[in-house]
Amino acid sequence: MAKGGSRAGGRGRGVPGKRPGAASASGAKAKPTKTRRPQPSPGPSPTPPAEPPMPTTFLLGAIPGATPGKWIDTWKERMPRTSLELVALAVAEQRRALRDGEVDAALVRLPMDKDGLHVIPLYDEVPVVVCAKESHLTAADELDMADLVGEVLIVPEDDVLGVRVPGAVEPRFAPPADTAEAIATVAAGVGIVVVPMSLARLHQRKDVEYRPLLDGPASTVALAWPADRTTPAVDAFVGIVRGRTANSSRG
Known part of the structure; x- marks a missing residue:
């Protein structure tokens, strides 16, 4: 056998000169494999509370x-x-x-x-003045408080505006029970009543008119x-x- 020749295979099989478990060329040892624990399966999603049913x-x-x-x-x-x-x-x-x-x-x-x-x-809602159809107040398209001075102001018991007109005259009779009765009194030519426009329309009569009251309460x-x-x-x-x-x- 010739001198200087190497022995075939070195020690054992594998990479020449590398022992099992030896460090790599970088010097780091191989990391052991970690065993992952099984994660518990998530429980069922909470059921949202049911909305109350629609009524009949x-x-x-x-x-x-x-x-x-x-x-x-x-x-x-x-x-x-x-x-x-x-x-x-x-x-x-x-x-x-x-x-x-x-x-x-x-x-x-x-x-x-x-x-x-x-x-x-x-x-x-716009407030309006309800008056008899023959009233001089119907000559204007719109009214203000000053136009009502001297007028008999009727305030029914179901009044919703609480309007008070400076210089108006208080009726000598008891307040009407409701707006319909007050407007019927106005239709007979006695006084005026101030109501929201929708109530004037609700109780509309052929013998009354109404005009917007510009400075009245809405x-x-x-x-x-x-x-x-x-x-x-x-x-x-x-x-x-x-x-x-x-x-x-x-x-």
């Missing part, structure tokens, strides 16, 4: 002069399985009806005690419902009043 009937209160017709039409289109019943309310009874649950929501006149209620103002109509009874039906009606489309989210 939604009771909407409305004070005299309110005009919810367009909203009712939209309700009938969107909510065919829940009938909407309109409940007439006197202004003096609007707060009690909401408190006692006689209605689910109501179109009311402000001001009103808002404690425990959600209230959304909707629109302001009347605000609002939607109100108990704060602790915001049901799906109430929320649906609020959406209609606010102009939400059928596919829009709340907001």
Whole structure:
């Protein structure tokens, strides 16, 4: 055998001169393989609470002069399985009806005690002067307080404006029970009455006229419902009043 020749294979098999478990050329030892513990499988997702079902009937209160017709039409289109019943309310009874649950929501006149209620103002009504058709007040298209000096001002018991006219004359008879009776008295040629325009239209007669009172108090109509009874039906009606489309989210 020739001198200087190397021994074939060195010690054992594999890389010449490298022992099992020896460090690599960089000097780092091989990392032992870690055994991963099995992770517990996640439990079932919590089921969200079910929303209360829509009722078969939604009771909407409305004070005299309110005009919810367009909203009712939209309700009938969107909510065919829940009938909407309109409940007439006197202004003096609007707060009690909401408190006692006689209605689910109501179109009311402000001001009103808002404690425990959600209230959304909707629109302001112009005050008007209702007078006999032959009255000299009909010569003008619009009136102000100064035009009413010396006029007999009739204030019915269901008055919603609380207007007081400086220089007006107080009637010598008891206040009429309601606006309809007051306007009937005006039609007989006795005095004037100041009401929101919707009430003048509601009690329109051939023998009376009405004119806007420029510096008179406006009347605000609002939607109100108990704060602790915001049901799906109430929320649906609020959406209609606010102009939400059928596919829009709340907001």
